[in-house]
Amino acid sequence: MKKFNLGLVINPIAGIGGSVALKGSDGESTQKQAFALGASKQANQKAQLTLNHLAGFSEQICIYTANGEMGGDLAQALGFETQIIHQSAIPTQAIDTQKTIQALAHHNVDLILFAGGDGTARNVCEVAGEDIPVLGIPAGCKIHSGVYAITPGAAGQLCKKLIQGEMLTLAEADVMDIDETQFRQGIVKAKRYGDLLVPMDLRFVQAVKQGGKETQALVLDDIAADIIERMEDDEDCLYLIGSGSTTQSVMQTLDLPNTLLGVDAIYKQRLVGSDLTETEIWQLIHEYPKTKLIFSLIGGQGHIFGRGNQQISARIIKQLTKANLHLIATKTKLQQLNGQPLIVDTPDEQLNQALAGLIKVTTGFHDSVLYPVGFDHPTHKLKG
Incomplete structure (x- = not known):
């Protein structure tokens, strides 16, 4: 562990x-x-x-x-x-x-x-x-x-x-x-x-704004708004948009075509690559001096790398570095994991272990949580 x-x-x-x-x-x-x-x-x-x-x-x-x-x-x-x-x-x-x-x-x-x-x-x-x-x-x-x-x-x-x-x-x-x-x-x-x-945790730290029950469509809109604000603040950055319905909300808000099960690339809020292969992603991140990845998890399973997004290879993740990996998800989707950690399952065992620990997850507009990441197998858990 x-x-x-x-x-x-x-x-x-x-x-x-x-x-x-x-x-x-x-x-x-x-x-x-x-x-x-x-x-x-x-x-x-x-x-x-x-x-x-x-x-x-x-x-x-x-x-x-x-x-x-x-x-x-x-x-x-x-x-x-x-x-x-x-x-x-x-x-x-x-x-x-x-x-x-x-x-x-x-x-x-x-x-x-x-x-x-x-x-x-x-x-x-x-x-x-x-x-x-x-x-x-x-x-x-x-x-x-x-x-x-x-x-x-x-x-x-x-x-x-x-x-x-x-x-x-x-x-x-x-x-x-x-x-x-x-x-x-x-x-x-x-x-x-x-x-x-x-x-x-409001029992231990000064109280902050609390959210009510999530409404899925509204939460996805909030997450999209947060990511788009980041894009506006960092115009010279290439953004890779990973697969899934959560990331799709970002593309829909930008009114850009989206590859639901693939990886797209946008620069200055314009589409510069669609349904990219691993090689194409590798070439792009060397063409642009700054690149960030927006990605989500597989609902019910919790995999973030190694399942369903193999285009984002170990060498790409290493090249981007952990600081440029931005995970987005609704709190409901995280809660459905019942405390099981997110899973990294790339062929690179050292990378899997390096990504284990806590990761920041954007869960709304200016709203985020810390969530544990494990590796190897879905039964791997962080225990006290």
């Missing part, structure tokens, strides 16, 4: 000013003052409360983190397999958080856990990609951002759900911060600095 790759970033001085009434921890002078007043570090203790919920899954998890107090010491002490991907300065600085997040992005982790406050969330937001799911462990003085779990324990519960393969909605959550100088004068002035992609 492919391990769950968990990114961990701890801001060791997060919340250092809280216990000594400094109403924040931003800035070197504030931190020095906090230590002079007898403050002690608490972020690692908060992170441990989260990781304690994952103790029973230690053999299924590999933690990627920075050295020392930024995560390495804690992960190793708790018995997790640990990969150090950044050597932090002593004392740690904001740049260490940013460099660690950048390194985690290159390691394709399934989720990034970070312990800190709103200042830490800002550091993460400045460098985290839009497609990387993150979750904050509340450890700072100021927690105004919607990217944090309600408690450290709630963060652990949410991670456990992901490791067990439960389907959770991915939603954009605001990163907020307040001016500490004004806050110390009794003025609360919050500012939005961006958003991050967060796995949502």
Whole structure:
């Protein structure tokens, strides 16, 4: 079974000013003052409360983190397999958080856990990609951002759900911060600095918009609208449209002819290839500098590669890279799998294993979920 790759970033001085009434921890002078007043570090203790919920899954998890107090010491002490991907300065600085997040992005982790406050969330937001799911462990003085779990324990519960393969909605959550100088004068002035992609469960994370019962035609229209918006934002990209009725909705919305059981190609919302062979697809992705694949799953079975779309070969998938594979499906279609993972069954065993784990699935307009991918055989399941 492919391990769950968990990114961990701890801001060791997060919340250092809280216990000594400094109403924040931003800035070197504030931190020095906090230590002079007898403050002690608490972020690692908060992170441990989260990781304690994952103790029973230690053999299924590999933690990627920075050295020392930024995560390495804690992960190793708790018995997790640990990969150090950044050597932090002593004392740690904001740049260490940013460099660690950048390194985690290159390691394709399934989720990034970070312990800190709103200042830490800002550091993460400045460098985290839009497609990387993150979750904050509340450890700072100021927690105004919607990217944090309600408690450290709630963060652990949410991670456990992901490791067990439960389907959770991915939603954009605001990163907020307040001016500490004004806050110390009794003025609360919050500012939005961006958003991050967060796995949502309303019991554990700040509430977001909920959807009602799906109406198939309307949901397909929403999915199509999301994909077309991406096309408009990335005009110089060639889009390969895979087979199936879900992807057909994208072509119908664009008013373009569609090969229901084949692969079509569009560029600047114009059809440039129809019912393409593997060789034709291979040639196209070398003619265009940017190519993305929009594909769906086989209903009731859950296969995404290797069944019904052999035109999308292993070498094509490798050439595109995982970042350019965009899976679309209705939540109803995913729920019909009854928790069974999606299946990759190409002749390339190494590729099958590389694609296993969690994948982002677009399920509506600006609406997506994380869902597990397995390989080899439909009976392969991600178990807790």
